[in-house]
Amino acid sequence: MKRPLTLIAAAALLIGSHDAALAAACQFEAQGEGRVTAITDARSLRLDDGREVRLVGIEPTAATKQALTTLLLGRDVMLHGSDDTPDRYGRQSAFVFIRDSETPAQAVLLAQGDAIVSAEIADKDCAAALMAAEAEARRQKKGNWADLLAIKNAESPDDILAGIGRFMVVEGKVLSVRQAGAMTYLNFSRNWTRGFAVTISRRILPAFEGAGIVLKSLENRRIRVRGWVDGNAGPRIDVRLRGQIELLGASEPTGVRP
Structure with missing residues (x-):
């Protein structure tokens, strides 16, 4: 079931205008689009065309899978990344953007304190965006950082x-x-x-x-x-x-x- 656009807008606001601009740095080459039909684990999902997608750039916390389900299940998304070669499990690694949003799901999860930066992203601007989103969650002791x-x-x-x-x-x-x-x-x-x-x-x-x-x-x-x-x-x-x-x-x- 589609969620109202107000949910997506609220999620984007968690990043803040400065960090949202940084998050746009993670818009690498387009790798396709689709509708999310299942959340298969704490940082992976399945699209309606059968593709398995791994959210690159983050490590999960105990709350990541539920947060990912709330944010993406049933949504139309666009994939961006530097390499669409499947990993050994057949998953395509990508940044996942809800349609019409310029903020990747990864940055939203980080800003909520529902994920941790993995430090695997080589692009400096994108890496800075992810770290800034996590840092804001730490400052506010959100999610994982309340512990x-x-x-x-x-x-x-x-x-x-x-x-x-x-x-x-x-x-x-x-x-x-x-x-x-x-x-x-x-x-x-x-x-x-x-x-x-x-x-x-x-x-x-x-x-x-x-x-x-x-x-x-x-x-x-x-x-x-x-x-x-x-x-x-x-x-x-x-x-x-x-x-x-x-x-x-x-x-x-x-x-x-x-």
Whole structure:
């Protein structure tokens, strides 16, 4: 059943005029259109022509599937993206726009606090739009961000270790930066075997250098990192994309900075 346009307008207003303009940056090449007939999981849907679509750029929270159902089920949508090649599950990865809207569903979910930025988007303007939408939800403690433990403290490795295999957001002060072979370690504890650490492969160093970031300069800096938690020799997040790390100000409140 179609939902009234007032619902779509209200959803767009959650982004705000500034962030809505940024969200328009995610309008990549058109990849087709259709009507959403089913929400198959927390970030995937099925169109009336049988296509399976994965919403690119976000990771789900406990509320994402219901929010996605409310927003998109039964709606006519347009797909935009940089590559329409199906993934190994046969899904087309795309930004999903409700017809006549310039705001992707991903940005709406982020602004509601019903999703987390995955940092997989390489386009700088689009990535900035998604991060801005999430940051606004954090500022207002909406959805997922109402939980004080939504952002983990790097000084509490047991809390992070409990999330092995999950996508998490962690904040803390980098105590040391160490090189071991082709891997750089950002250590948040003096106990390297138990404490939380971030690993960065040599092959992605050019992405940081291109952004003017020397990894050694991160010592004694507060950062926010997002990614999948691994539990080998203490909790770890392997950083494969520049966007997984955000620099924080020394006196900046936890969980706020876009």
